[in-house]
Structures are given as structure tokens and as C-alpha cells.
Amino acid sequence: MGACRGDPDQPDAGNERQPEGYTARGGAANTVDFFSCVMKKRGRPAHKPSDIDRRAVEALAGMAVSQAEIATVLAITLPTLRKHYRAELDRGAALVEAELVRNLIRLAGGSDGVALRAIMFSLQCRFGWSPFAPRPNGPAAA
Numbered sequence: 828m829g830a831c832r833g834d835p836d837q838p839d840a841g842n843e844r845q846p847e848g849y850t851a852r853g854g855a856a857n858t859v860d861f862f863s864c865v866m867k868k869r870g871r872p873a874h875k876p877s878d879i880d881r882r883a884v885e886a887l888a889g890m891a892v893s894q895a896e897i898a899t900v901l902a903i904t905l906p907t908l909r910k911h912y913r914a915e916l917d918r919g920a921a922l923v924e925a926e927l928v929r930n931l932i933r934l935a936g937g938s939d940g941v942a943l944r945a946i947m948f949s950l951q952c953r954f955g956w957s958p959f960a961p962r963p964n965g966p967a968a969a
Contacts, residue, residue: 874903889918
């Protein structure tokens with residue numbers, strides 16, 4: 828491609844010389860050359876995750892901080908956070924879940940009402956148990 832008018836990187840040719848592909852009547856070659864001159868890189872620069880950012884995302888996700896808040900801390904959008912930090916978000920969520928299950932098992936090991944509620948909760952969430960399940964049909968049910 829030829830030089831664009833007003834392009835600081837290229838010497839200004841003035842009216843003496845037209846850019847390559849330029850035709851007096853216009854046409855496709857002229858249009859392509861025009862847009863290559865006008866359309867420069869636009870928008871924000873691409874996000875480049877650093878090791879510090881990756882560790883911060885994993886730590887924040889491990890403390891059950893929402894993804895929206897993590898994105899705000901890093902000054903990026905939610906789609907960018909999910910695109911570049913998927914593994915860290917998943918590891919952080921797994922850490923939170925593991926800690927919750929550990930505490931639930933600890934509570935369920937007791938002998939009071941809290942233990943009973945913890946056992947019922949884990950049965951409902953993990954195994955689909957319901958205290959409202961229908962009674963079995965048969966002669967023993969009557």
C-alpha cells in the first residue's frame with residue numbers, strides 16, 4: 828500500500844503522487860487504500876494477564892468473592908475475566924467448595940440438632956434426598 832495523506836510515519840507526497848492502487852475514477856482499489864489509511868488500531872489494548880493477577884484472582888475466588896467484584900478489582904470486564912482467568916476461577920471455586928464440605932462433615936459428626944440439620948442438608952444437596960418423598964406403595968405401607 829502507498830502512503831496515506833497526513834500519516835506522520837510516511838513522507839507527505841502532496842498532489843504530485845497518489846497512493847498505490849489509486850485510480851482517478853475511484854473504484855475498489857481506491858476504497859481499499861482509503862480504509863487501510865483510515866482504519867488504524869482502535870479500542871483498548873488486549874489484556875495480558877500477569878502472574879500476580881493470576882494469583883490474586885485465584886485467592887479472591889478462593890475467598891468466595893464474586894466474579895463481578897474480581898473483575899472490578901482488576902479493572903476488566905466479566906467476559907475478559909472469564910476468558911483469561913478460567914482456570915484460576917475454577918480452582919478458587921473448588922477451594923471454597925472443599926472448605927464448605929469439610930465444615931459440613933465436621934458439623935455432621937456432632938450429636939446435637941446442628942448435626943442433624945447438617946446431615947439433612949448434605950443429603951438433600953448431594954444425594955437428592957427429600958423429607959417429602961412419597962411413601963412406597965405396597966401392603967407394608969398401609
